[in-house]
Structure formats: C-alpha cells, structure tokens
Amino acid sequence: MRKIWWKEAVAYQIYPRSFMDSNSDGIGDLQGIISKLDYLKELGIDVIWVCPIYKSPNDDNGYDISDYQDIMDDFGSMEDFDTLLREVHKRDMRIILDLVLNHTSDEHPWFVESRSSRDNPKRDYYIWQDAKDGAEPNNWESMFNGSAWEYDETTDQYYLHLYSRKQPDLNMENPVVRQELVQMIRWWLDKGIDGFRVDAISHIKKLPGLPNMPNPNHLRFVNSMAGHQNIEGIGEFISQFRREGFAGYDIMTVGEASGIPITEVDSWIGEKNGAFNMIFQFEHVNIDFGPEGRWDCAPWNLVDLKAIMNKWQTGLEGVGWNALYLENHDQPRSVSRFGDPVHYHKESSKMLATFYMLMQGTPFIYQGQEIGMTNVVFNELSDYRDVEIYNFYRERLMDGKDIEDTMRRIRYRARDNARTPMQWDDTPNSGFSTVLPWIRINPNYHEINVNQQMSDPDSILNYYKKLIALRKENEALIYGRYESRLTEHPEIFAYTRTFEDQTFLILLNFFGNTPMFAMPKELNERSRHVILSNYERVGQTDDKFVLKPYEAIAYQLN
Structure with missing residues (x-):
C-alpha cells in the first residue's frame, strides 16, 4: 500500500457563511477563517476544505457560481483569499476548495x-x-x-437544471466546456491551493437522448436519477480532468460521487487508474431514507450499517482509499441522527467520533461536529434559508400533505441543521458575530460551545484531540487492515485494525442499552490495554463485561 500525506491527514470542512464573522455583517468570511486557524491547528487538523467562496448570487449558498476566478463579496476579496492561503501554509496545513463542474449560476x-x-x-x-x-x-x-x-x-x-432553476447544467459533451474547466482548475492549482473536493461529479454525464424515466407513484426524483447518475461514458470525462487538470500537482482530490457501486471504484479512486484520490460515498448516510427518498425518514438498524461500512472498508483494501465522514453541509447533525443528544449527548458524540475516525481512510470533521453540535428546531418555515426546503414544502402543500408532518421531516432532514452558526462561546450570537447572523443560532449554544469545552478535560472537543493524536501516533490506525467483529450483533459495533505487529480493537455500543460484551475467542489470549475510552475504563482486561450506554473503547492488543 502506497504511503502518502493525504492518507495520513485529518481534514476539517468549513462552511464559510457560518464559521466566523470578522466584519459584523452577520455573515462568516475569509478573515473570520483566518482568525480561527490556530484553533484548527491545535485541534490537530492537517487539511482545511472550504465550501464555495467564488462569486455567486447565492441562490444555493455559493454552489451557483457566476465567476470561478473571483471571490463572493460576502466573504471578502481575492487578496483576503491569498492571505488565507499564506496563513494556512505558514501553519503547515493545507487547503482544498470546492470544485463545481456540473453546473454554474444562471448569472455566469x-x-x-x-x-x-x-x-x-x-x-x-x-x-x-x-x-x-x-x-x-x-x-x-x-x-x-x-x-x-x-x-x-x-x-x-x-x-x-438538476439542482436549483438558477443552476443550469453544463453540457459536458461539449469538449470546449471541458477545456474551459480544465484551464480554471489549473489556474487555482497554480495559485497554490492543495486540491479540490469535487461537487456532484457523478452527475456530469447524462443518458443519451435524455429519455423519460419510469415513475411509479410519481416519485420522479427516486427514479429519474438513473438518467444522470454514473452514466456509461463518464469515465472519459473524469479521466480528462485528472490527466489535464490534476496531473503534475501534489494535491488531494475528493469526488462527491453518489451512486458509484464499489465494483466500479477502480476507475474513480484506484491507486493506479483512479481519477481522484478518494470519493464521498453516500450509502451509510442514506441508511435512514424511506421509499420516497431523503425526505422520507425511516428507521435504521446497526446490522445494516455494519454491512455498508464493512463493504467499503474491505472492498477498498489494496484498491483505493476511503473518505470517512458522518457530517457535512448537506447532512443533519450526526449526534441527532445516530446518537442521543438529550440523555447521552457527550457519550454518544464521542462514540460516533471513535466509530468513524479510527477506520481506514482519511477522516473529515465538519465544523461544530467536534463539540457535538446538534440539529436545530425551527418552528417557523421562515427561519430556514435553504432553497431546497422551500421547494419541498411547496410541493407537499400542493399535494395536500399534512403540514405538521412536512415540518417534522424538515426539522429532521434539513441541510440548515448543519448551517447554523458555529458555537464559539456563550456570549450573544455565540461569538460568531456581534450582530444577528444570516440564519438563527441554535439556542443550545449556551451549553454547547468551544470556549466551555476547551477548559473541560472531559469535553467532546478534547476527546477529538485525543482521537486525532492517537491516529497520528499509530500507523495501524491509518494503514492497518480492517476486520469486522460481532457482525450480526444488533447493538455492538466492533472491528480491528492490524498493521505489521500492531493490532487495535475498537468496541462501540451504538445505543443507550447495556449489552453484554464477550471478547471474540481468537482475541482472548492476547494481552490488551485501554488506550482511549469515553468512560473510565483504564486497565479493563476482563473477557466479558457490560458495556455502558454509547460506550466506546479502543484497545491495543499485544
């Protein structure tokens, strides 16, 4: 397995509009990011991914780009970006930007x-x-x-327009369009950035002839994606971007690639043939989707989640590299989704962090995840800002659906759950701004904020620091082979990481119950010690014991 810097890195995603406001206009900006770089360095971050900062009318919060080579006025100027780039590199960190190739703004x-x-x-x-x-x-x-x-x-x-009506899709069949995009890519790389997260890349190829798709029950979204997701021939396009855009630069490239089956990953992220270093796959974050798609909230079970994670962990071994994540700007907060933010906020936040950050791959932390930020409960539709929410609400209203059920779905699934301002402290506006921000702050910022957690040795924030340090200190937690344990257990997620003579066992209770754990027989005879836990478990060597609610334990085996 090839060793390289982006495999050993820990990345942090910044949604600039909601990260830090430096000029008191209620909107986060580039100077705000600069002011928090030391915080990110202390956390242990190596790579910062900044969501779109390009010139944009902001219909879809910057993913509608009107000029690929300029900065949105809300965020500052190109001089501010150049300063950010210098300051990031000065701290021995790297920066990657969003690369939006599928569409532009209608004002481009x-x-x-x-x-x-x-x-x-x-x-x-x-x-x-x-x-x-x-x-x-x-x-x-x-x-x-x-x-x-x-x-x-x-x-x-x-x-x-596969997205907002103000986001017309580019015609990637036109070679001139692809060449224009290649030139833009190289312009940014020559400026000195360290790579890209490539937005919606699996949708850039459309089915020839643009035929109708089957639509049982008028669920057009669920069925029509077959016409524009991972269509045969897309490899020609992504290979060109790698060959003519990315080649020759020491960079990190991550494709947002929904709908890519693991059987096809070699052309996407293969060590030799892949167009990108890694992709964000969606299977695990779609686990609670119902028959109607993402707005249909369905129960999930741990055995299914294990099957998904195990498939990608073992399927990419020796082939490609995983991008590990639970949250981003499009996903609800993970502790509200997979944990218990009411009764076990601290414990379940730490358990989820342990779960994904010690797997094989490059972990991505989304801003506020490191302090356990939660979903927000907005009672009024007008409190939301995301264009997608208003489209969904309007369609449900036209179809005569129950309004309270619609609002329940929005509160659970809305992308704005991830877009409320970063909770820095318990002062007015959570230390994000001196004025009311562009979107309401989650009222729990008085209890959940960076300042409070920095001084608490048992905080979620300080646990993330320990996790990051542990990963960097042990090659087995980066390059080690992943092996699932207790695959059919309905409450416990367990796996080992092995590299040369190092082995680690990660043990996770995913629920608020107290299941009995028995050490797998093949590990029974190995001595072990606890190197990290979200409860006091120092010296735990028993072969059989009860796990506490949402408990996480990392063992080193000898």
Missing part, C-alpha cells in the same frame, strides 16, 4: 450568452431542449424537488 457570463439566442457560440455550453408534446422535454426531477427543466421565453426552449 457563459449562460447569459447561451440564453441570448439559439445561434450564440455558447449556446451549446448548456443543455437546451424543445418542448415535447406540449410539455417539458422529459420527466426528470430536480434534486431540489420539482421539474429539472426551466422554460426560457427568449429562445422558446427549456434548459436542464
């Missing part, structure tokens, strides 16, 4: 020209279609609910 100059006339030279930069039988070109659904097509009166055609 390319689209402004494209929609101006049917014969404009940039018309083919985007995907335009005539109406079909007096209706939209096909029945595809937007990721944000509603139709994936928007009618344009100027040219009497529809354009495709």
Whole structure:
C-alpha cells in the first residue's frame, strides 16, 4: 500500500457563511477563517476544505457560481483569499476548495450568452431542449424537488437544471466546456491551493437522448436519477480532468460521487487508474431514507450499517482509499441522527467520533461536529434559508400533505441543521458575530460551545484531540487492515485494525442499552490495554463485561 500525506491527514470542512464573522455583517468570511486557524491547528487538523467562496448570487449558498476566478463579496476579496492561503501554509496545513463542474449560476457570463439566442457560440455550453408534446422535454426531477427543466421565453426552449432553476447544467459533451474547466482548475492549482473536493461529479454525464424515466407513484426524483447518475461514458470525462487538470500537482482530490457501486471504484479512486484520490460515498448516510427518498425518514438498524461500512472498508483494501465522514453541509447533525443528544449527548458524540475516525481512510470533521453540535428546531418555515426546503414544502402543500408532518421531516432532514452558526462561546450570537447572523443560532449554544469545552478535560472537543493524536501516533490506525467483529450483533459495533505487529480493537455500543460484551475467542489470549475510552475504563482486561450506554473503547492488543 502506497504511503502518502493525504492518507495520513485529518481534514476539517468549513462552511464559510457560518464559521466566523470578522466584519459584523452577520455573515462568516475569509478573515473570520483566518482568525480561527490556530484553533484548527491545535485541534490537530492537517487539511482545511472550504465550501464555495467564488462569486455567486447565492441562490444555493455559493454552489451557483457566476465567476470561478473571483471571490463572493460576502466573504471578502481575492487578496483576503491569498492571505488565507499564506496563513494556512505558514501553519503547515493545507487547503482544498470546492470544485463545481456540473453546473454554474444562471448569472455566469457563459449562460447569459447561451440564453441570448439559439445561434450564440455558447449556446451549446448548456443543455437546451424543445418542448415535447406540449410539455417539458422529459420527466426528470430536480434534486431540489420539482421539474429539472426551466422554460426560457427568449429562445422558446427549456434548459436542464438538476439542482436549483438558477443552476443550469453544463453540457459536458461539449469538449470546449471541458477545456474551459480544465484551464480554471489549473489556474487555482497554480495559485497554490492543495486540491479540490469535487461537487456532484457523478452527475456530469447524462443518458443519451435524455429519455423519460419510469415513475411509479410519481416519485420522479427516486427514479429519474438513473438518467444522470454514473452514466456509461463518464469515465472519459473524469479521466480528462485528472490527466489535464490534476496531473503534475501534489494535491488531494475528493469526488462527491453518489451512486458509484464499489465494483466500479477502480476507475474513480484506484491507486493506479483512479481519477481522484478518494470519493464521498453516500450509502451509510442514506441508511435512514424511506421509499420516497431523503425526505422520507425511516428507521435504521446497526446490522445494516455494519454491512455498508464493512463493504467499503474491505472492498477498498489494496484498491483505493476511503473518505470517512458522518457530517457535512448537506447532512443533519450526526449526534441527532445516530446518537442521543438529550440523555447521552457527550457519550454518544464521542462514540460516533471513535466509530468513524479510527477506520481506514482519511477522516473529515465538519465544523461544530467536534463539540457535538446538534440539529436545530425551527418552528417557523421562515427561519430556514435553504432553497431546497422551500421547494419541498411547496410541493407537499400542493399535494395536500399534512403540514405538521412536512415540518417534522424538515426539522429532521434539513441541510440548515448543519448551517447554523458555529458555537464559539456563550456570549450573544455565540461569538460568531456581534450582530444577528444570516440564519438563527441554535439556542443550545449556551451549553454547547468551544470556549466551555476547551477548559473541560472531559469535553467532546478534547476527546477529538485525543482521537486525532492517537491516529497520528499509530500507523495501524491509518494503514492497518480492517476486520469486522460481532457482525450480526444488533447493538455492538466492533472491528480491528492490524498493521505489521500492531493490532487495535475498537468496541462501540451504538445505543443507550447495556449489552453484554464477550471478547471474540481468537482475541482472548492476547494481552490488551485501554488506550482511549469515553468512560473510565483504564486497565479493563476482563473477557466479558457490560458495556455502558454509547460506550466506546479502543484497545491495543499485544
């Protein structure tokens, strides 16, 4: 297995609008990030991933880009970014940016020209279609609910948008478009950034002819993704970006790649052939999706979660590398989803951290996860900011669905759960800003904040520091082979990591019950000691004992 810096790194994702406001306008910015770099360094972070900071009208919080080579006014200037880049590197950390290739803003100059006339030279930069039988070109659904097509009166055609109507999809079949994007990629890499997280990359290829998709029960979103997710021929596009864009630079590349089966990962992240270093797969964070998709909240069970994690851990052994995560800007807070933020907030937050950060792969921490930030309960729809929520609410209203059930689903699943301001301290506005922020703060910032946890040796924050240090001190926790234990146990998740003569056993109680644990027979004769636990377990050597609610124990075996 090839050893390289990005495998040994711990990454931290920043959502800049909600991280730190330096100029008292209620919006986080680049200077705010700079002011917190020492905090990230002390935490043990090696790589900072910053969500989109490009020029944008901000319909989808920066993922609608109007200029790839400029900075959104809300965040500062290119001079501020250059300062951030220098300050990150000065601290021996690295920085990667979001790379959005699937779509632009409808205010990008390319689209402004494209929609101006049917014969404009940039018309083919985007995907335009005539109406079909007096209706939209096909029945595809937007990721944000509603139709994936928007009618344009100027040219009497529809354009495709898999996301917001203000995010028209680029036509990746046009080689000129791909070359424009390659040039932009190299411009940023020549500036000195250390790589990219590549947004929605598995959607850049569409099914030839754009046919209708099957739609039982009008669940267009669930079924139409087959027309634009991991379509045959996408390898040609991603290989070009690797060959002409990424090659020659010592960088980290992470693709957001929903719908990629593990049988096809070699072309995506293979050590020799892969277009990227790693991908974010979605199976484990989709585990509580119901038949209607992500807004349908369904129960999940631990055996299914084990099967998913085990598949990716063992399936990539010797092939590629995992990107490990539980939270990001699109996911609800993990302790609210997989833990118990009411009765066992500290314990379950630490257990979840132990669960994923000691697996094989590069762990990503999302801002606020390291202090156990939770989902927020907004009672009014107007408190939310995400365009996706309003589309979902409108469609449910039109379909006559129960409003309270709709709001329940929103409170659980909303992306805004991850986008409330970072909780730095218990002063007004949580130390994020001196004025009211762009989105309401989670009221629990008085109890959950960085300042309080820094001074508490038993805090979630200090536990994350110990986890990160433990991983960096032991090659087995980076490169070691993963092996699942107790695969069918309904409450306990256990696995070992082995590298050369080092072996670690990670033991996790995923629930608030107290199950009995018996050391696997093949490990019984090995001496062991506790190197980390979220309860007091120093010196625990019993072969059989009761696990406490949400307990996590890391053993070193000899």
